[in-house]
Structures are given as C-alpha cells and as structure tokens.
Amino acid sequence: MAWTREDMAARAARELRDGFYVNLGIGIPTLVANYIPEGMHVTLQSENGMLGMGPFPYEGEADADLINAGKQTITELDSSSYFSSADSFAMIRGGHIALSILGGMQVAENGDLANWMVPGKMVKGMGGAMDLVAGVKRVVVVMDHCEKTGAPKLLHRCNLPLTGAGVVDLLITELGVFEINRGKTPVRLIELAPGVTVDEVKAKTEAAFTVAV
Amino acid sequence: MAWTREDMAARAARELRDGFYVNLGIGIPTLVANYIPEGMHVTLQSENGMLGMGPFPYEGEADADLINAGKQTITELDSSSYFSSADSFAMIRGGHIALSILGGMQVAENGDLANWMVPGKMVKGMGGAMDLVAGVKRVVVVMDHCEKTGAPKLLHRCNLPLTGAGVVDLLITELGVFEINRGKTPVRLIELAPGVTVDEVKAKTEAAFTVAV
C-alpha cells in the first residue's frame, strides 16, 4: 500500500527541525505546512518576497497584495516581514534557507534534478526553482515514483533539461525514501512505504541503489 | 585678486541645476550648500546613507544617529530618506547622482584625479571618493591651484596614486576655471578670477591648456 499525497507530505515534514527557515514548492510540498509538528517553530519563506507565511485567508478576506509564489492568496503572521524579489533571492542564493521541498519530473543518481521543462511541449519557465536548488542548504524532492506511462523517474541520468546539477539531498516518492546526497554517495533506499517491497521498487527504478531499510 | 574659498564654493554652486541630486565632498565642497540659489531645488546625498541632507542642528539638538560622510552632525528635511551603505553606493555607482563636487591633490590633462594618498606619508584611505568619481555623471574638483611649496597641481600626468582615471569634468581653483572634459578634449581655461592674468596661470600650471576666457 503505497503512500498517499498526504502521507508523502507528512514524511517530508519529518525533515523539518525547530527554528528552520523553509521554502515549500507548489503541489504536495505546499501540503507539508499542514504537518509541522505542534510546538515546532518553522518559518516559511515565499520567494516572491515574504518570510513568515500564514495560512489561507478566511473567505472574503483575501488581499490582492498578499500572495505566495504559487499566486495563491495567503495571510501574514505577527512575525512576518516583506522584502523585494532581489532581497528574497539574495536570501535564497546566499544559503540562508535551511530546507527546500519541491516537486520533480526526474531525479538522477548523481543528484541532478529536472522539473521545469519538457522539450517540444510548452515551456512555462523555471520561476525560482533553479535559484532554490542552487542556493538552499538541503533540497528534498517529493514526486511520483513513475510517470503515468509507467516509465521510471529515478534514473541513471536525467534526459529532460536540468533544473540543477547535483542538487538533490533526499527523494520521497509514494514507494519510499531515497538518500541521494547530491550524488556524492551511491543512492540508498532508506525507507519503504507500508506493503511495498524492495523488488517492486527495483522494478520501477532505473537508478542503481543500495537498500538500507 | 584670486578667489577666496567662499568665492570658489560660489563658483562651484553655479554648476548646480534645478532638480539635481548632488554629492558634496569635505572642505570647500561642503560650503557649496550655502550658495544654492533661492528657489532652486537641489537634493544633497550623503554617501553614508541619506538623501536630502539638512543644515547643521541647533546647539544641543545634535543626534548621534544622524551624521554626514564627514562625520559631522546634521539634520533631516521633510523629503529625506535613509538607506544602507550598499544602497547608497548602488545609487552612486549606478550613475543616479548628477554631480559630485570634491577636493583634489592633483588633476591631469587626461582627466585623472589624485586626492587620497601621498606615498610615504600616512594613508587615511579613499573612503567613498573612488566610487564617486567612477559613478557620478559629472565630477567637479575644487582645489588650490598650487601646493604650499608652489608646485603646480594641474599637471601633464598625476604623480600621486590615482583616485580615478579620466574622471574630472571641471576644475575650479582660486585662479580660474578649467574645462577638463575627462581628458577627451584639450584642457581649456574658461574663466579667470578677477585680476588674475593668463600669464600668471601659465606660470603656475604644468598642464597644457588653451585659453577661452
């Protein structure tokens, strides 16, 4: 029984530590905010220029001047601060964010990540993803283990254009958790979702990996 | 009858234009603020992080948190704003200041300026002078025509370490005014102080110059 989206978000939340400043990408990563343990102080950065993102506003209270990087309306906290895009990415590029959790299209043994472009299809743009993976201290990718076609996404080498080279620290899929360590060590499968076998993972993975569950 | 320090400041003030943002150096350039024509709107920048410098405070009203680049206590105006040193020099380096008026030790035909260091003597440092001459659109130097020894200071080439290469637009001394034009054209003497002759200027100047008074 593979993990659900919510399970994956909950697992990603276990990478949080007290006092962390964190950037969460669009999709499952956004759900991670719902699993911050009670009493743990985590500050969410939004790369469009905010530290201390609050929850969605109550109905009728949305403010057009207050959105997150996914263009959703949000709220502020007592501790929030606003700044320009240049200051925001100075923060990201300068290594001041402890953790980035983001989605992926492909992850490779060498820590490469592709998540912004499929040649021949429409290109939407990389937004802040390249800056995040280049600048943030620890990068966790949360993605489906395979494509809808069944093709594996954890590969020897990415064949889609890269978002960053040698940038992924940890990969969470519905089947389990992989230590990628930016390609500095061999990939290790370190957790399995309940009911998932190593054989199943091997069948659905192109990358070589050792098993340490 | 050569110009006094006050005369030189008044002459330098004639380089001001309505709406100008201006940086004034230490010494005679500071006096220029006293000669801004009535009704002309000139905004003074202080490179330690202020636009819209006001006059010295009244006795007993000095604020330790409000000084100019010469470390003198000053006041603010209604229109003032404060910013960091990085933002201040972004403004300077980015060419947003229209005019810088500063002192000099030597000026050369090619527009070079030396005003920060005498080898073998104590070096105090260039402070913001190198940034100002490199970044500000128009650079006016106000200095004594000769050293106390009588040695000329308007030279073929500077022999002191440079503050900037090819940066001086105009030179004002107690004897007259020289168009330097960053060395792009031959030096021209364009004004004489009352009672000063071209011959006197020639005798006290090493640089070649044409006369257009």
Place this chain on the structure above:
Amino acid sequence: MADKVAKDAVEALSGLLFDGMTIMAGGFGLCGIPENLIAAIRESGVKDLTVVSNNCGVDGFGLGILLESRQIRKMISSYVGENKLFEQLYLSGELELEFNPQGTLAERIRAGGAGIPAFFTKTGVGTLVAEGKEVREFDGEVYVMERGLVADLSIVKAWKGDAEGNLVYRKTARNFNPMMATAGKATVVEVEEMVAIGALDKDNIHTPGIYVDRLFKGAVFEKRIERVTTRVKEAV
C-alpha cells in the same frame, strides 16, 4: 524642481515611448503590476517592445493585453505559464522569449541599476541557462556569469508616493518594483495614494525619489487576484 507629478498615465508617459524600446514592468503574477501604465501603453500603440517582467499577465489582463495587441516582440521572464495566448504566439514564432531564473532576473535588474555590468551566481550552472555563458570556479564551486540589465523605461506600481518621488510598497506587491525603479533610463510610477512630503517615514522609504522621474495617482486599481484560495472559519 522640475515637477515629477503627472495627472495621469498618458501625461506621465508622454515623450518616453518609442517603437523597439525595452520596458521593465513590475509585479509578480498580477500582484503589484502597474495596470494603469500598461493600459496607457496599449492605447499608445507603441510596438516591437522588449518587455522585462517576471510574468506576462493573464489572458485579458496585465501584460496579457499587450500580447493581444501584438505590441510585444520579446519577453524576458522567469515564468509565463498563466497565459494561453502567450503559448500560441510563442509557438507560431510571433513572440521571442528569454527565460531567466527568477533570482537571476531580480539580481540582473538590481545590478543594472547599481552600475554592475556582470556578476557570478551558482543558479543555473549545468543547465540550459548557463549555455554560451562564462562559467568559472571560485573557492571550489562553479558559477556562471550573468549580465546586468537596464531598460529604456521602467513602469512601477507603488502603494504610496510623495511629490519627491519617494515610494513605499505594500506586502508582496513590492516584488520586482523596487529594483526596476533603479534600472530604467526613465522610471514612471503609479501609486494608489499621493501623500504630502514628510508624511512617509524617512527610515522606511523603499524607493528614494532619486529613482523616480514621474509619478501619478492611478485612476483605477482593479487588482485582480489569480487564485483566490481561502479557508472556512471553523464553527466555534
């Protein structure tokens, strides 16, 4: 002082527009965009524009209206996924596109305004973004050189401004506006509120007046929201 205050967008832009020019436009998505100035640029008919903006509006609003009128020749952006017309024009070759990582775009603009012609960044190393650019190692890490960016005109949206051109922005509507204000040969600003000189807190002016050539109080601020996301108040 040469008066910086204009009565509207048309007056504020007068004499500044020409075909083939480069325009920087503030905003992130539809948040903090200079909607009055965009509308006036549409009315002006100026064409063959290169527009530097993080996004390109949506179909029918923001910079999207300059796509409809085919006034934009090239976009320099980080993300344009919100706009279907954009896709069509790009695929048909009517529109040129240069993608920059968002932080690189922000820093290029900041550098342009700050007199820095080039800088090095880790962002994009080993990707398409670094192709054709100088890469260099510093202290064992590899970086790519990126160039400063300036524009003929920057159009900026602020919250409040005074007659000196001092500006403050509100919440995440700040985004690209402050850097763009520094990087335009001319900078024109629309504000929601004009305030008296001295009314803004001197310690907290986001854009000092030196960067602003003209400003005006915007006639309309529609401030559309792309994705209204809300939660329900729990019953007590």
Place this chain on the structure above:
Amino acid sequence: MADKVAKDAVEALSGLLFDGMTIMAGGFGLCGIPENLIAAIRESGVKDLTVVSNNCGVDGFGLGILLESRQIRKMISSYVGENKLFEQLYLSGELELEFNPQGTLAERIRAGGAGIPAFFTKTGVGTLVAEGKEVREFDGEVYVMERGLVADLSIVKAWKGDAEGNLVYRKTARNFNPMMATAGKATVVEVEEMVAIGALDKDNIHTPGIYVDRLFKGAVFEKRIERVTTRVKEAV
C-alpha cells in the same frame, strides 16, 4: 524555536569567538557601532582578528579599543584617518591593512551575503585598487572584478528588534549594519530596544530575522559623536 534572545553581550557571543577569526563590525565612524559587543570582544581576549569595518573607531572608543589591546591583526576598511594609534601600529608593521573603496566594500559584503562570489565595478579602475585584479571591458567600459566577502562573525547594532530577530535601524546609524547581518556565518546583534513580536511594521523590517542568530538589549549606549557641528539659532 531555539531562543535567539540573550541576556547580554557575553552570553550572545559565547562559543562564537576564536583566535584568528574574521569579524565584520557595523557602523560608519562611531555612528551605529555595536559598542557593547566590541567591549565584550575586548574582555574575551580573543586575538589575531581580521576586522572588516568601514572605519576603526577613534583612540579609546569603538574598534579603537581592540587596537589598544592588540587584538586586531588586520583591518579591511575604507578610511581610518580618525585614529592615531592605528597609524603607529600600521607604520610599525604590527597591523595589516587592506583598503577598499567604500562602495566596493559595501557591495562585497552585500555580495557575500547574497551568494555572489564576484562582481564587476568601475570603481578603482586605473588605480592601485585594481592592481592584481582582473579587469574587463563590457559595452566599451572597463571594469574591475571584486570578490564577495563573508566573515565568521558579524556584530551589528540595530535600533529595535524582536525575539524573531527582525530588526530596524535608525537614520544614518543603519550604514553597513544590514549587509553585515547577511554576511556573517554567525550574526549577533545588540539593540537599543527589544519589542514584542508583531510590534514592528512588517513592510518595514530592515533585516528579517533569518539573518540573526542571537540578539540582546545593549546595557549601555554611549553613542559618542566625533564631530558635533551645530549652528546658532537666529534671534527672531
């Protein structure tokens, strides 16, 4: 949250000092200097320091007291003309000195904090400052490459701060403090006033708390003035 608030300078610095380290110290002249932290560093006896600071205090105050105690091995500054002891130590070879143009120093620190290892500037081209550095032409102008600068520790003086480490500065006491707050591996801050979280205006926080590791309310703020210059009130 790991509590950022310390009771005093000694507690705030505990575990962060070591011989031979590099320290950035905010302030311009004596304006906006972290005087409580400087005093605590003097008391700690840590030595062989490289200090990055625009100036080096005056005889007997500010960083000048670390010269007296011979704790500084090298200064990276733009102007040190206020200090006679400095001159003696420099001429006798006891003190190393690296001059940076003030704007280059500010930008190097900003770059260090922003993950930019190097940038190009016009400042210093054709002068001693450019010697031994790469110079390069961009668009017909010559520039020199300067490197980003980081420190083991940044000591910062702010006006107000909250327990998250959000800071605001006052008037020209801001100067180098905000950039230095971003460029220290550790950043320790003294404030004149600790305020409740939420008391600072969110649109106007000069240094977001992410940059601050520890902060405390300074015990003493002598705030000496180097040059009190005043005018006389005209009789009415």
